[in-house]
Amino acid sequence: MTRPARAFVAVALALTLFAPSAAAFEAEARDRRTPGATEQTAEAYAVPVRRRVTYSVTTRGRITASLKVFRRQAQETFEDPRGWRAGGVQFRRVRRGGDFTLVLAAAGTLPSFAAGCSVQWSCRVGRHVVINQLRWAHASPAWNAAGRSLRDYRHLVVNHETGHWLGLGHASCGGRGRAPVMMQQSKGTGGCRFNPWPLPGEAAAVRRR
16 A cells, blocks of 8 residues: 555544544534524424423532433423423523422521421422432432432432422332332332323312413
């Protein structure tokens, strides 16, 4: 092989090894989208939009979890057709203000929102939907003992606390079937199956509001 040919091959190999993959470009584009943007169209949902709400994201205390991941995964939860979107609610993230504030909070700061908020769990107080960083990072002992994924727990905790903001209280379970998302599943399900998404009856309750 001639010297120019060898040089051409070396350059081509370097470009192949170090060029970003298509997946990398897609991930970067996803992170640069306008807050609240979604790939899903109205046709992807069985229930029409009945209520549009906006929310902003903030933090309290020392945060070690990725805020970029928190924002993205929370919005994915809100956009999922299995979530409160099934109740006819469309969520759009804004830079500040909005109808409610989604807070990623260090565990020790939870009581600063209200006396009834525990350092162990997440909480909803007024316009604040507060996600405990400890739970966001590690789920809960009961959830982990059931072999459920951390990603599903994150769906659960965002759906549960947002459900309170939407006006729903805690729910119980009869010991079989899927647990309601408004049950305090972080502490256990009393024999029901762990479930991160609203049951049809819970979605219907939100649609009626």
